[in-house]
Amino acid sequence: xxxxxxxxxxxxxxxxxxxxxxxxxDKAGRFSTEAVASLGEAGLxxxxxxxxxxxxxxxxxxxxxxxxxxxxxxxSVAMVYVMHILxxxxxxxxxxxxxxxxxxxxxxxxxxxxLSTLAFSEAGSRSHFWAPVSRAHRNxxxxxxxxxxxxxxxxxxxxxxxxxxxxxxxxxxxxxxLYLLSAQTxxxxxxxxxxxxxxxxxxxxxxxxxxxxxPSDFQLTDDGAGFTAMLNVVLPLFCLGTAAVAxxxxxxxxxxxxxxxxxxxxxxxxxSLGESLPTLRAQLAAMQIDTDGLSARIDDLIEHLxxxxxxxxxxxxxxxxxxxxxxxNVTSEAMRICGGAAFSxxxxxxxxxxxxxxxxVMAPTGDVLREFxxxxxxxxPLF
Numbered sequence: 001x002x003x004x005x006x007x008x009x010x011x012x013x014x015x016x017x018x019x020x021x022x023x024x025x026d027k028a029g030r031f032s033t034e035a036v037a038s039l040g041e042a043g044l045x046x047x048x049x050x051x052x053x054x055x056x057x058x059x060x061x062x063x064x065x066x067x068x069x070x071x072x073x074x075x076s077v078a079m080v081y082v083m084h085i086l087x088x089x090x091x092x093x094x095x096x097x098x099x100x101x102x103x104x105x106x107x108x109x110x111x112x113x114x115l116s117t118l119a120f121s122e123a124g125s126r127s128h129f130w131a132p133v134s135r136a137h138r139n140x141x142x143x144x145x146x147x148x149x150x151x152x153x154x155x156x157x158x159x160x161x162x163x164x165x166x167x168x169x170x171x172x173x174x175x176x177x178l179y180l181l182s183a184q185t186x187x188x189x190x191x192x193x194x195x196x197x198x199x200x201x202x203x204x205x206x207x208x209x210x211x212x213x214x215p216s217d218f219q220l221t222d223d224g225a226g227f228t229a230m231l232n233v234v235l236p237l238f239c240l241g242t243a244a245v246a247x248x249x250x251x252x253x254x255x256x257x258x259x260x261x262x263x264x265x266x267x268x269x270x271x272s273l274g275e276s277l278p279t280l281r282a283q284l285a286a287m288q289i290d291t292d293g294l295s296a297r298i299d300d301l302i303e304h305l306x307x308x309x310x311x312x313x314x315x316x317x318x319x320x321x322x323x324x325x326x327x328x329n330v331t332s333e334a335m336r337i338c339g340g341a342a343f344s345x346x347x348x349x350x351x352x353x354x355x356x357x358x359x360x361v362m363a364p365t366g367d368v369l370r371e372f373x374x375x376x377x378x379x380x381p382l383f
Contacts, residue, residue: 073248083154085237147208
């Protein structure tokens with residue numbers, strides 16, 4: 001599959017599958033199994049899976065374009081997609097000793113029959129997702145893990161979960177290890193409902209691991225090397241993916257606002273709102289400027305990921321921090337411009353506004369990112 005083909009397929013799925021049902025799925029908090037099936041059939045679940053195991057072997061540029069296209073129609077589905085891609089990237093980067101058991105899983109992903117996700121966050125360490133408080137315990141058959149994971153996108157719908165836990169002999173909060181758990185693992189269960197303010201249709205519920213047995217072959221990293229994988233494999237793609245979701249939300253807000261300003265009229269003046277009120281035109285222009293600025297920032301991050309350099313990690317951190325604020329600002333402006341029509345939920349802008357705020361609470365949060373950036377500029381160790 002080429003970059004262009006992937007972008008076209010994402011656009012077709014967004015218009016045919018996502019857009020018609022996004023509002024109702026949001027209202028009901030319903031996970032779209034139809035969207036996942038369509039992404040699988042189109043080959044997009046295997047977008048970044050290596051070619052040698054049947055995937056498309058495409059990179060961050062295509063991932064960002066596909067994600068932004070999906071998010072413009074339904075940000076909940078786009079986040080399901082982001083977390084799946086992160087899961088597959090982690091599996092693909094696993095230590096060589098796990099290849100025999102992981103290759104069939106990657107082949108299933110490439111064939112569109114397997115949805116993966118991450119299960120990192122825990123209430124005990126909150127937005128510091130890289131520091132699990134749970135600990136794996138070794139036994140004769142492998143390891144056992146008990147943990148309560150929060151904010152697990154696609155909970156109850158994913159076929160596999162990438163789980164973090166402190167290594168059996170780990171001594172510090174970053175001495176973690178990553179494991180792959182099948183959804184059928186005994187002791188793994190969805191531990192509560194998902195009823196969020198935004199991204200209501202992505203099933204980000206908690207899951208419980210009750211003394212789950214993990215065969216040693218399903219240990220994805222060496223003992224204590226989970227933190228390194230989170231930092232080098234997961235974090236860059238996560239920040240890129242969430243920024244692409246924010247971009248899709250901004251583009252949708254601009255398009256919906258422009259349509260409203262053309263459609264709504266002052267009948268007594270014989271003019272549309274856009275024709276009558278230059279202040280609204282100026283505010284719409286500001287939304288577009290911010291949206292294009294975010295697009296340029298994402299392109300810059302992609303270039304850094306394709307050709308890493310000294311400033312790459314700084315761009316990773318900056319992009320997510322900026323994207324969250326821009327999405328909130330642009331959708332907030334859309335709410336103000338469209339007034340009562342947006343407030344009374346006659347438009348999809350209210351959903352975009354709620355979805356945009358989800359980015360601010362996804363770890364690492366904006367506050368944590370700014371702390372990292374400040375430390376980096378001052379030469380202070382991040383951890």
